[in-house]
Amino acid sequence: MEITEKAPAKINLSLDALFQHADGEHEWKMVMTSVDLADYVELSTTTSRQIKVTTDSGFLPVDQRNLAFQAARLLQRKAGITRGARIHIRKQIPVAAGLGGGSSDAAAVLRGLNRLWQLNWSLADLAHLGLAIDSDVPYCVYSQTALVTGRGDEITLLPKLPPFWVVLAKPNASVSTPSILRSIPYDQQLNHPPIEQMVTAIKQGNYEQILTSMGNTLEAITSQRYPQIKQLRQKMQQFGADAAQMSGSGPTVFGLCAKYSRAQHVFNSMKGFCPEVYLVRPLLNGLN
Numbered sequence: 001m002e003i004t005e006k007a008p009a010k011i012n013l014s015l016d017a018l019f020q021h022a023d024g025e026h027e028w029k030m031v032m033t034s035v036d037l038a039d040y041v042e043l044s045t046t047t048s049r050q051i052k053v054t055t056d057s058g059f060l061p062v063d064q065r066n067l068a069f070q071a072a073r074l075l076q077r078k079a080g081i082t083r084g085a086r087i088h089i090r091k092q093i094p095v096a097a098g099l100g101g102g103s104s105d106a107a108a109v110l111r112g113l114n115r116l117w118q119l120n121w122s123l124a125d126l127a128h129l130g131l132a133i134d135s136d137v138p139y140c141v142y143s144q145t146a147l148v149t150g151r152g153d154e155i156t157l158l159p160k161l162p163p164f165w166v167v168l169a170k171p172n173a174s175v176s177t178p179s180i181l182r183s184i185p186y187d188q189q190l191n192h193p194p195i196e197q198m199v200t201a202i203k204q205g206n207y208e209q210i211l212t213s214m215g216n217t218l219e220a221i222t223s224q225r226y227p228q229i230k231q232l233r234q235k236m237q238q239f240g241a242d243a244a245q246m247s248g249s250g251p252t253v254f255g256l257c258a259k260y261s262r263a264q265h266v267f268n269s270m271k272g273f274c275p276e277v278y279l280v281r282p283l284l285n286g287l288n
């Protein structure tokens, strides 16, 4: 049997880094949502223990460095499974973009193999396991609007967002997340976005308040190294996005628009400045 799992990209509507734990992990407070730009992960089970990853992307490792491979190995080991898996990743999410593509592929593998191997683990169990792969994996297991705290493992699901459009602009730069995280200046005054206000705005379905609650602590750090981020954000706003900011550790910049005509205008205009631009929407019903 072969199944296909959707692995959607995520954006950080707000992102705050609070402190670094003694083991080097970061304490996060962020609001994430998933959009309808997705990888598709095809999975089938094999009789040998082998995990085999293939992909149509020229940019990805297919060995143990691939997060999808790591997810399959980890689940196989923890669940005591003697079968293996074939994993084919149809890549659509830009790599190293701040859109969580690798984490979402890993989460899709956990959900898919849970079904194929008939493990009956809960999403909470899979999310807990996924934390060992990357701090974004627990969120990606759910891929629904959520407040994410702790090391990325405390997920509080939030209600459906009010309707809006999202323009994603990925400049021609690949950002190393570990290198950005190593340079967070915790000893200096950081810009902390109002996360509680964002949560309230979402609970009330208040689009205007969502816009004014946005913020990303990492944006100042990444844009210092990649000045095109600041330019893209300014362009987005100039072309009429209601608000714009960087996602994750970057470099993708996203703009929100309540009106489709406005979003289309921003999308078309950004194409003149940026090699990869997408017009998407938050997932309406999570992964369904």
Ligand code: ATP
Residues within 6 Å of the ligand: 059, 060, 061, 065, 066, 067, 068, 089, 094, 095, 096, 097, 098, 099, 100, 101, 102, 103, 105, 106, 134, 136, 175, 177, 248, 249, 250
């Ligand atoms: P995050 O915001 O979660 O740090 P990102 O969106 O910035 O991640 P990814 O696309 O997940 O970045 O890729 C980050 C790194 O992970 C790249 O160096 C890439 O080679 C590696 N990687 C491993 N497996 C995958 C995968 N399945 N898809 C994408 N990248 C992967």
